[in-house]
Amino acid sequence: MxxxxxxxxxxxxxxxxxxxxxxxxxxxxxxxxxxxxxxxxxxxxxxxxxxxxxxxxxxxxxxxxxxxxxxxxxxxxxxATLGFRDIIERFETMAALEAMAGSLAARRIDGPGRRDLEASLQSCRDEAERSDSDSYYLANESFHLVIYAQAHNAFLGDEARRLHQRLKPYRRLQLRAGARVSVSLAEHERIAEAILAGDSASAERELKNHILVQGDRLNDFLAAFERSTSA
Known part of the structure; x- marks a missing residue:
């Protein structure tokens, strides 16, 4: 075809x-x-x-x-033909990279970075109110890129951005599953709170859980993935 x-x-x-x-x-x-x-x-x-x-x-x-x-x-x-297991393995790796970035950002975020994080979080709130998963994804992407930058680790930032780019279509697809946008925003709120408070352990934990596709989220994502490939 x-x-x-x-x-x-x-x-x-x-x-x-x-x-x-x-x-x-x-x-x-x-x-x-x-x-x-x-x-x-x-x-x-x-x-x-x-x-x-x-x-x-x-x-x-x-x-x-x-x-x-x-x-x-x-x-x-x-x-490209990328199987579901391949996607999940990439999400697992992404979760580890983002968790590390969040932990470092909580310790190293500077004044401009704090403003950038707060502004990107507000953009996520604004887009979530519109209930458009694609427009929310763009704000979501900016939120994560701010965290990579505030880790102040160039190598980690490059690797995180590279894998983020490879997973972008599937991260967008994930947001179309169930009420994922509202759940994602609530997770962003907790992530930002931990980073701004300098709580590296909480930032690491919240980011890892935010990215991992597991439990009910895994079932929802699988259903969305199957619909996209069989439509």
Whole structure:
């Protein structure tokens, strides 16, 4: 099955075209419009979005960097096949990295960092009120990036951002399961409180639990994942 066989995609051309294309293709993959193994035909996608193949190739390259797309010489781009166990293992690793970042941030956060964390938390509150999981995800992402920065450990920050990028589609998908947005916001409140109080142990624990996909959250995520891949 090729991308040309899927339903038309809405495309907002504002901003950089490659970035807008990446977001649209990422969303189409996560929601199951493009399935694992599907070939993403460059010409068909370029015609559909009304763009040249240059920004499209850049977008596909960005998706390949996250592991969502596989680029095969002389064959083209394909939606990567990542199994559920692979995803869970990455979430487990992400939980460990974020827990470490939270612990360090609680000890090292500076004045501007405190303001950034409070501002990003307020953005999460504002977006949660809109009940739009995708817009909330963007605020959620900023919240976590502030924590990475305030750990003041460049290597840890680079590794956390890299894995965060690879898991981005699945973190967005997770927010669509049940009442996850409201639960996520409550967890953010506890994380920020611990970091701002300098409580490294609580920050570490809260961040680890926030990222781990387990218990009822695992069941909800599995159901959402199965819907996205069988739709």
């Amino acid at each position: 090729t991308a040309a066989a899927t339903a038309p995609l809405a495309f907002d051309p504002t901003g950089r075209r490659a970035d807008a294309l990446r977001l649209e293709l990422e969303n189409a993959i996560v929601t199951g419009r493009f399935k694992p193994g599907d070939r993403l035909d460059e010409q068909s996608l370029a015609d559909r979005f009304g763009v040249s193949r240059t920004p499209l190739r850049e977008a596909l390259g960005q998706l390949a960097a996250t592991g969502l797309v596989t680029l095969m010489p002389r064959r083209g781009a394909f939606v």
